Amino acid sequence: MRVLRLWRERLNHEYWPWPLIYLPVFPVALWHAVRTGRGAFFTNVNPGIDLGGFFGERKSEILARLPRCAYPTTLLVEPGTPFHAVEERMREVRLTLPLIMKPDVGERGTGVMVVRNTDELRALLSDTHQPQLLQELVTWPAEFGLMFVKDPTSQRTTLLSITAKTFLSVTGDGRSSVEDLLKRTWRGTKQVQRLREYRKELLDSIPGAGEGVVVEPIGNHCRGTVFRDGRGLATVELERAVDGILARAEGIHYGRLDVRSPNEEALKQGRFLVMELNGVTSEPGHIYDPSFTIFQCWKELLRHVSHIPPLSDALRSQGHQPVSFRVLRDRYRSYFKTAP
DSSP, X not given: OHHHHHHHHXXXXXXXXXXXXXXXXHHHHHHHHHHHXXXXXXXXXXXXXXXXXXXXXXXXXXXXXSOGGGSOOEEEEOTTOOHHHHHHHHHHHTOOSSEEEEEXXXXXXXXXXXXXXXXXXXXXXHTOXXXXXXXXXXXXXXXXXXXXXXXXXXXXEEEEEEEEEEOEEEEOOSSSOHHHHHTTSHHHHHHHXXXXXXXXXXXXXXXXXXXXXXXXXXXXXXXXXXXXXXXXXXXXXXXXHHHHHHTTSTTOOEEEEEEEESSHHHHHTTOOEEEEEEXXXXXXXXXXXXTOOHHHHHHHHHHHHTTHHXXXXXXXXXXXXXXXXXXXXXXXXXXXXXXX
């Protein structure tokens, strides 16, 4: 039975290469590129974000467009900043350890980590050549992805979907190490080698019988987080809260809010903090729900991206032009050539 479960997990579409996941999107995008005569028509859907958030956008600039009360204390640190200056700025904004450190420009959760002490923070900052964000560690245990679209005329925001996230965790049996427990699932097996690099002590520990251990507290799919369809969490109060935040975010019309909340009930009441806002390439994470078939995944993906062409048309009529495909191509080559 264990072997059957492992193979069932392994063959699930959430582990497929992204070109297969996005297979039905390519012809749709090509049709709208031909229809509009603009190969990069999607780059204007968020005029307030560089390239609409297609790639290379700075998280600090996006957060700055949101109401200050909507996200946790966040500090931008440029490379080469003396550590005493970092400590002084942390004191000024009352940012304390432990905290989250993440690249200001980054993709798919790369480089995001929990920093627990001063020596670790000093070493990490001295070793980086990229701008970093130091962000308050929000201890609320529940994390969600809120996909949205905002009408450029009425400025009304609508929730498109909700992704409920379950962090990579194990339950102890009193005999097995965390590493052994992880290896009993395909999802856990995929994370062991990466986790050995910075959580070896945890992997070697033996949790007690029935003891739950959160192995990876970063809610990213590539870090083993389970994404599930959370449409049942949608409420008028939640949509009103999202609308209130984005109504003051000029130039943002399509994307995903990654948020933390105390629990599902609190989320439904509109109580959450925004950890990040992603633009036009945002994924509706619930398409990776293990219970979904690939056909359900494709249907949901097409439902979401169907909002992009009319949004682009409407914003173009307001004077927000997409970049040319040549500019996008050159930016892409330059960015991924120099990306860390």
